[in-house]
Amino acid sequence: MELDLNNVPKHVAIILDGNGRWAKAHHKPRSLGHLHGAFNLRDLAKYADSINIGYMTVYCFSTENWKRPEKEVDYLMKMPPRYFEKFWTDIVVNTNIKYKTIGRKDRIPKKLLTTLEKVEEETKNHTGLVLTLCIDYGSYDEITTAVKNIALSYKNDEITLDDINPKLITDNLYTKGYPKLDLLIRTSGEYRISNFLLWQIAYSEFYFTDTYFPDFKPEKFKEALIEYQNRNRRYGGL
Ligand code: IPE
Ligand code: IPE
Ligand code: MG
Numbered sequence: 001m002e003l004d005l006n007n008v009p010k011h012v013a014i015i016l017d018g019n020g021r022w023a024k025a026h027h028k029p030r031s032l033g034h035l036h037g038a039f040n041l042r043d044l045a046k047y048a049d050s051i052n053i054g055y056m057t058v059y060c061f062s063t064e065n066w067k068r069p070e071k072e073v074d075y076l077m078k079m080p081p082r083y084f085e086k087f088w089t090d091i092v093v094n095t096n097i098k099y100k101t102i103g104r105k106d107r108i109p110k111k112l113l114t115t116l117e118k119v120e121e122e123t124k125n126h127t128g129l130v131l132t133l134c135i136d137y138g139s140y141d142e143i144t145t146a147v148k149n150i151a152l153s154y155k156n157d158e159i160t161l162d163d164i165n166p167k168l169i170t171d172n173l174y175t176k177g178y179p180k181l182d183l184l185i186r187t188s189g190e191y192r193i194s195n196f197l198l199w200q201i202a203y204s205e206f207y208f209t210d211t212y213f214p215d216f217k218p219e220k221f222k223e224a225l226i227e228y229q230n231r232n233r234r235y236g237g238l
Helices: 019-025 029-052 069-093 110-122 139-155 164-173 220-229
Strands: 013-014 056-061 096-102 130-137 183-186 204-206
Touching: 019 029, 029 069, 029 220, 069 110, 096 110, 110 130, 130 139, 130 164, 139 164, 183 220, 204 220
Parallel strands: 013 056, 013 183, 056 130, 096 130, 183 204
Antiparallel strands: none
């Protein structure tokens, strides 16, 4: 079956998983798996942009990933700055991809935050794919933050109880303004959500694959999109 370019999803999310096992299978350190994962993410984003997917939201580091050994966390926190520096022209200047980051901003190292803010600023007028990197992201944190904001608005008499509805909640999430999530992909053969986009996945299609993320190349991504196009989305109707 062919991919129908007139019917690509507007918003795809990926739980990028299996970098460590990919490295192990190649008898390499876990860090190499993360590096190859990052290269692959660049290729997937370019492909997604080329077929006019609007939004790609990628789980890169969860609020729970701080539990990992210090050495690995340190590697992951330093990777985006190094990576962006090295490929700045290739991924920022020469593409129309618009970068965003969502998640907590108060725990990540200053250098990482500065890099992420710089990339967001430099690409803010880009009109292609919106590529969102979820870093120190967790759905419990996101929803808790939303509840606090809404409670504060209520306390300040800015809203009444009747104003609290799904739209208000959606608008208080980090993904405010994003289109509904059409497709969620998880690589590496794990069948769980791991605290990712719990509110947003209400009517998303799920696609699980055994492939480790560094091997989940554009060609495999395309297979997921074709399968998505053949799903029957009913939203509770007939
Ligand atoms: C995904 O790969 C990247 C992050 C969660 C940071 P993993 O590091 O979870 O790889 P596995 O699951 O151990 O193989
Ligand atoms: C989920 O992967 C988080 C990210 C992909 C960033 P994990 O590898 O941390 O998830 P679990 O521990 O297998 O649920
Ligand atoms: Mg994992």
